[in-house]
Amino acid sequence: MTQYLLSVIHDWNDLGDVSDEEVQEMFAATGRFNDEIQASGHWVFAGGLEHPSTATVVNGVKGANIVTDGPYLEAKEHLGGFWVIEAADLDEALEIGRRGSMACGGAVEVRPFQGEDGPAGA
Amino acid sequence: MSPGTGSDRAALDPQFAEQISGIVRAEHGRVVATLIRRLGDIDLAEDAVAEALVTALERWPADGIPPNPGAWLTTTAGNKAIDRIRREGKRDLKHKEALDMIDDSLPEPTGPVADDRLRLIFICCHPALAPENRIALTLRLLGGLTVAEIARAFLVPETTMAQRITRSKQKIKAANIPYQVPREADLVERLAGVLAVLYLIFNEGYLASAGEGLREDLSAEAIRLTRQVGSLIRSPEIDGLLALMLLTEARRDARIADGVLVTLDRQDRSRWDADLVDEGHALVRRCLAAGRPGPYQLQAAINAVHTDALDASLTDWRQIVQLYDQLLVIQPSPIAELNRAVAVAELDGPDVALALVERLDLPDYHPALVARAELLRRLDRRTEARAAYDAALALSANEAERAHLVRRRESLGS
Structure with a gap:
């Protein structure tokens, strides 16, 4: 089994164009999807995030303490939420990711966590 | 001894x-x-x-x-x-x-050896890997080409190719890409991905300029791998792809004369490889009999019609147009429309074909410019034809083809 981070990538500007009804439907579909992967034993953890403008970056590298307003990367698209799942292999993780993407209406990036042996790739 | x-x-x-x-x-x-x-x-x-x-x-x-x-x-x-x-x-x-x-x-022990090769090709051609990496991994692991050979064939530095292969293997390991034949539900789609990789390898070898031995090897390698996949999974599309490759490969020697590209209509058909043509025709008959025509089968069938004609003037253009019509239903693409238009020129005349070509949105696809130049030439619109040859020349990097286009442009006269 491998654990994967499923990141939901949202274009937050586009979200303004989505009607309340559609938002409600996305929430409901995401809730159903969460129930499904809990029942199937793939669920590890999940969460939805507030708007990227609510983010703050703090940098403590080499003893510094620099606080900056806003997300780390200035981008059009930002992380909207995520799941941590456990799957047999990438094929299963991609299938779960596809269903999650369909439910929440955003593209999903599927990325493996490092195993106990440490990183396999640079 | x-x-x-x-x-x-x-x-x-x-x-x-x-x-x-x-x-x-x-x-x-x-x-x-x-x-x-x-x-x-x-x-x-x-x-x-x-x-x-x-x-x-x-x-x-x-x-x-x-x-x-x-x-x-x-x-x-x-x-x-x-x-x-x-x-x-x-x-x-x-x-x-x-x-x-x-x-x-x-x-x-004599285990399920064949299955291992199938597992390997599905891992090499996994959709989670970038297309160029799928090609490199397939040639390295399944084809047994060295990294240096693959790098030379694709005209990239060896270090670049080595890195591409290493990163792909790291991703397979870290992301846990499974070493297995896809389940039934995904098999058709995943097989299409494998065939696309094999066809890309073939074309890389076929469309390369003349005299680059290693690149010709790529076509032979693609044919060999396609035969192998065909021996492991029964699918009319694999037969179709193999037939398409064989019927294309059969014309290789007739395609270039003295470093100049010779177009299909002018090729010396006695120089086609008769064995490859026969095998290709037999495969086309067999796969079409299965009654599940796919894009490769139809393209193979089109090539079978071409190679069936002893002389270019005997080509059954009506059948070719019909096959393109079928292809466009299954897999619409402006490139197939362009090729259909070229066949239409033979049936309904260059003016009808030119109207079709000019409707297509293929600004940087040089075969579209070549087709346009040829049609303008037949309509005796020489100035426009010359401009179209020039535009095509600006986009073609293949020496044999450039030589051919220069000749065609010169022969327009003034």
Whole structure:
């Protein structure tokens, strides 16, 4: 089994164009999807995030303490939420990711966590 | 005969060396695929196979080629892997498991070897890998080409190609891309991905400029791998792709004369490879009989109509247009529309075809400019034809094709 981070990538500007009804439907579909992967034993953890403008970056590298307003990367698209799942292999993780993407209406990036042996790739 | 004299003689015999490299090429995919399953590690498998090949090159000239070279290489590589795991003192769980597996299974039983090669091609062509990486991995692992050979064939520095292959293998490991044949529900889609990789490899070899031996090898390699996949999975689309490759390959020698591209209508048809044409035609008949026409089958059928005509003037253009119509229903694409328009020119005249070509949105696709130039020429619109040849020349990097286009442009006169 491998654990994967499923990141939901949202274009937050586009979200303004989505009607309340559609938002409600996305929430409901995401809730159903969460129930499904809990029942199937793939669920590890999940969460939805507030708007990227609510983010703050703090940098403590080499003893510094620099606080900056806003997300780390200035981008059009930002992380909207995520799941941590456990799957047999990438094929299963991609299938779960596809269903999650369909439910929440955003593209999903599927990325493996490092195993106990440490990183396999640079 | 003493081993010494055998070795000396073999070292001088390029035919023997050729024979060995042919065997190695043919067996590489099978051996690596089996080793990956047993070791659970692509790098370890590759290294072990490479060591076994070195041993083969040392021993075979003297001892002769073993009766079953594939099994010999698999056993030897397995032993090399055990040595390596012991030597490097790798004692993590995975390697210990691998060691147990090998110790239990040597000598190699006649297991589901064919399945291993299928697993390997599906892992090499996994959609989670970038298309250029799929090609590189397939040629490296299944085709047994060296990194240097692949780099030369794709005109990139060897370090770039090595990095591409290394990163892909790391991703397979880290992301846990499964070493298995996709489940039934995904098989058709995933197989289409495999066939796309094989066709890209073929075209890379076929469309390359003349006189670059290694790139021609790519076409032969693609044909060999397609035959292999076809022997492992029954699908009319695999037959279709193989037929398409064979009917294209059959025309290779007639396609270039004195470094200049010769278009289909002007080729010396007696120079086509009759055996390849026959095999291609037989495959087209067989796959179309299955009644599930796909894009490769239809393209093969179009090529079969072309190669069925003893002379270009005898080509059944009506049938070709009909086949393109079918293709456009299954897989709409502006490129297929362009090719259909070229056939329409023969049926309904260049003015009708030109109207079709000008409706297409293919600004940087030089075959579209060439087709336009040829149609304008037939309509005697020379100034526009000349401009279209110039635009096509600006986009074509293939020397033989450039030479052809320059000739066509010159022959317009003034």
